[in-house]
Amino acid sequence: MIVLHGSPVSVYTAKLRIALHAKGLAFVEREPEGGYRSAAWRERxxxxxxxxxxxDGVLLAESEAIVEYLEDTHPTPSLLPGTPLQRAQARFLARFHDLHLEPRVRALFALVRDGARTPAQVQAAAAALQERVDLLARLARPGPFLAGTGLTVADLGMTVSVPLGAMLLDALGQALRLPPALQSWLDAAQIHPAVAAGLAPWRPATDRWLTTAFVPTVAP
Ligand SMILES: N[C@@H](CCC(=O)N[C@@H](CS)C(=O)NCC(=O)O)C(=O)O
Structure with a gap:
């Protein structure tokens, strides 16, 4: 039995949950005992x-390595498009998410929790994320999925981070502007059964987190 160790509120857990659903694999999900920052989890x-x-008792980390493992062991349905070049482009977009877009979303967490944030800090963080989203619109030609007609590795993290970025910016009084092609992609991706199933635990957990974590700006 496959065990997914993660958390309902975690972006990268949601990314993998989508992949597992897309592959049609049965799995159980567990939160690390004592939380993922605990010594017990680091021990494992x-x-x-x-x-x-x-x-089979072996623990594999890093979402990209895990997705590749799933692709190797369960090639059908594939999360990669047809030709070697298209496959490389899909992998490129998956890495663009992990290395270049998601960190700009992650930067918003600290601001949401910080009542001493300044308008300049919020605007800078919003502009930084917007720059990466606009870059994504240039890099991908959604059709309607980021790397073509079907769900691929390119969509996994983005279907979590892009809505999360919009939610966090909204809490901070800013708006994320999605170029029309990306809005069509998100509309199509979010109703894909694997994406909907993968996001089902994530969305309410994230809403709850935001409600408790958000600290209104305090006057200096
Ligand atoms: N590159 C890692 C990123 C995973 C990641 O950052 N996970 C977050 C939760 S969404 C985490 O474990 N943060 C705790 C930490 O970095 O100590 C992957 O793709 O699996």
Whole structure:
């Protein structure tokens, strides 16, 4: 039995949950005992991050490595498009998410929790994320999925981080502008059964987190 170690509120857990649903795989989900920052979790998963996939007692971390493992072991349905170049482009977009777009979303968490944030800090963080979203619109030609007609590795993290970025910016009084092609992509992606199933635990958990974590700006 596949065990997904993660958390309902975690972006990268949601990314993998979508992949597991897309592959039609049965799995159970567990939160690390004591939380993913605990010594007990680091004992099991030395880098301390979630998600990790447990297969036959072996724990595998790093979402991209896990997605590749799933693709190797369960090639159908594939999360990669047809030609080697298209496959490389899909992998490029997956890495663009992890390395260049998601960190700009992650930067918003600290601002949401910080009542001493300044308008300049918020505007700078919003502009930084907007720049990456606009870049994504230039890099991908949604059709309607980011790397063509079907769901691929390119969509997994983006279907979590782009809505999350919009939610966090909204809490901060800013708006994320999605170029029309990306709005069509998001509309199509969010009703894909694997994406909807993967996001189902994530969305209410994130709404709850935002309600409790948000600190209104305090006057200096
Ligand atoms: N590159 C990692 C990123 C995973 C990641 O950052 N996970 C977050 C939760 S969404 C986490 O574990 N943060 C805790 C930490 O970095 O200590 C992956 O793709 O799995």
């Amino acid at each position: 998963q030395p880098t301390g991050t979630i998600p990790a996939l447990e297969i």
